Amino acid sequence: KAMRLADYQQPDFLIPELSLEFELDDHQTQVIATSKIVRQGDHDRPLVLHGEKLELTEVQINGQAVQPQGSDTDLTFASVPDEFTLRIVTRIDPANNTSLEGLYKSGQAFCTQCEAEGFRKITYFLDRPDVMARYQVKITADKARYPYLLSNGNKVDAGELPDGRHWVRWDDPFFKPSYLFALVAGDFDLLEDEFITQSGRKVALQIFVDKGNLHRAGHAMRSLKKAMAWDEQKYGLEYDLDIYMIVAVDFFNMGAMENKGLNLFNSKFVLADAAAATDEDYFNIESVIAHEYFHNWTGNRVTCRDWFQLSLKEGLTVFRDQQFSADMADPAIVRIKQVKVMREHQFAEDAGPMSHPIRPAEVMEMNNFYSVTVYDKGAEVIRMLHTLLGEQGFRRGMDLYISRHDGQAVTCDDFVQAMQDANNVNLELFKRWYSQSGTPVLSVKEQYDQQSGQFTVALHQHTPPTADQPHKQALHLPIALEVLGTHGSKSQVLSLTKESQTFPLGQFETKPQLAVLAGFSAPVKLDFKQDEQGLLNTVLYAQDPFLRWDASQQLISEALHRAAEQGQTVLSDNLQGLFEGVLEFAPEQRALAAEMLELPSFETLAQQRQRIDVDALLNARNALKRLLADRFHPQWQALSASSSQSYIYEADQVQKRRLRAVCLGYLAHRQDQSTLLQSAYTTSDNMTDTLAVLKACQQADHPLFSGLMQDFESRWQADSLVMDKWFALHGSHQHKDSLAKLQLLTSHAMYSINNPNKVRALIGSFAFYNTAGFHALDGGGYRFVTDYLLKLDAVNPQVASRLITPMLGFAHLDDRRQDLLTQQLARLLDNKSLSRDLFEKVSKALKLS
């Protein structure tokens, strides 16, 4: 039952106005929806409203009771007037809504999540983004338990009832699709501030957090104000309502949600203080707060016509939040982080059964397409446009896109068209990025003519077939490169538009050094055979920090693959030279050095080969780590000396802590460092340093690990967000008893299968990052995750469907593991009540659809 982009049809009816009245109750919430409905075009088709898990109690058209035809998924009115008022009364059960989609309870509070198709769990409606209405919302609830009653737009009225209940009325002046509707009712601590827009309007800013967490909301508020100022300055985009609210909740399927004027956030992307949050948390909060804020223009004011166009708002908004992060922090480090996501996760998705273009052509369950491909590859596609058009050209395109489509629900083609029209360029070929899936392989051959001194490069692109598409075409690739000659380096961007093209790069007295894909200018895999000396030169002398990092990682990766194949790990002269070189500039260029000194992740290594030997690769990685720990141990020690500054989230300190963490990671591989590690743990006054010690000990399986973990638990057992870090450390601990431990922890007092953060922390870390445990040859890891998925799917299919990801990417595993995984996937398929979410993925993995 898949939906296809090609089958899109305009809605038969529009709903310009909607009034919603909520009588909140844990199990019997009543929703009265009164809407104005207008037939669109000349037809006599029935009106079919979406609706799921609703108890219908009353329906009237223009004040007259009617009897529509109901099913599990919709409500059909055989014949209706051209224009009429529809009143529908339904009941829902928020307290038993464990899917966390629609109206549900997070702790004591009521809240909603409607994107993509959750509004239909609140009332019967045309739950599609091209149906946009003006919303009026009245919420009634017990005043003592729910002092705050929130919805989109402006608060226009409020009152009290004699029985201890109260009500509030909200009015949102902007037309919006149902997925942007939100409601929150609860008791919170409130952090307030204000922002004056560039045109001088005053906006009230409010962040609602659980009682007792007020001191953890400051960073989120500062981030919001930075994001608002940045969007004005960078894109001329100003906020449009008088109030902007953010509510942090503990039960949330994703990161956050950009509901108009009322963002809902997973509390992990709001709350931070030095004691409980890491530098990474601070970074993520700033970036997610910005992301949701930026959606106000790229998503809300200009929205998607249909869900196949999701990347229209997500790819663009991720790109914008990436630009923002680069402006707020170290741009090279921010870029490296993004490239890791692409290589570890997006390349894996492209190589697996769920491969899809950034604009999918076919969808069974929309929630399955909130993917790294739609989001992160989507952002890479926007970035390539930015590279091709330049900063100013891109801005011209953005201006035209916004002014042309403000208030509309549009398509990815509309976006590219605006970029094209504003810049007078032809982007027809570029559009292929929207419909073609897969990771292109870019082959590079350099040629130097001794006689003439001419240096040329031959580029060739090839995209291997993917599960969803057997045949691929050439794409438009911007290839940024650097030529390092004896007189410095030269950068340029080549535009590859054919399968093969040769480009002259100039005249040189001696053969220069070529470095390709500066800034990761296109989301491709690079096939460029370079000798180790060349890579070392790039590490030391290239301009672009990304190229320097990438060359270091290539050197290490090749060494690791070689070691895995030969079953023997050695520290070659070149590898030693690399670490010596990097350690030399480490005290000045801390952040970049830290990235270079860290070995490529197992996941990244796995994507570099058609077939991998899991055990051999893991062994090689560990062996190299130990060799480096010994060989450079004075340097690790010197660089890991702690500073006595008290914690601030600020670039210089972040870089120091990051480098220190990498050094501790090596030191933990030596048995003589217990005192140093113990004291690093004891003297730490912040979560970043504390977690660095725990992680180092966990990865090296150091004897200190279990004692420190016990201490950590006794200290933080009452703090839910911090305990997630503890669960994650246990989940990803590669240890012979890890399965038994995992089993035990699922009954820990702080664990709950109903809370997505817990599931991701414990079971997610196991499946994604406990390589040895998950891929154990007795099949125990696969079986455990499958058993858990069977339980979880009945509770929360969306979370189950994310958790299954590591079970899908088995194409490069050995036959035995492929067999084991296939057996477990078959077990899932045997479950007759499997969710649509899991069914789509499992059936594709088993090649049944």
Ligand code: ARG
């Ligand atoms: N639009 C949200 C964001 O990217 C994500 C919401 C996704 N929700 C879902 N159920 N798939 O900020």
Ligand code: ZN
């Ligand atoms: Zn988003």
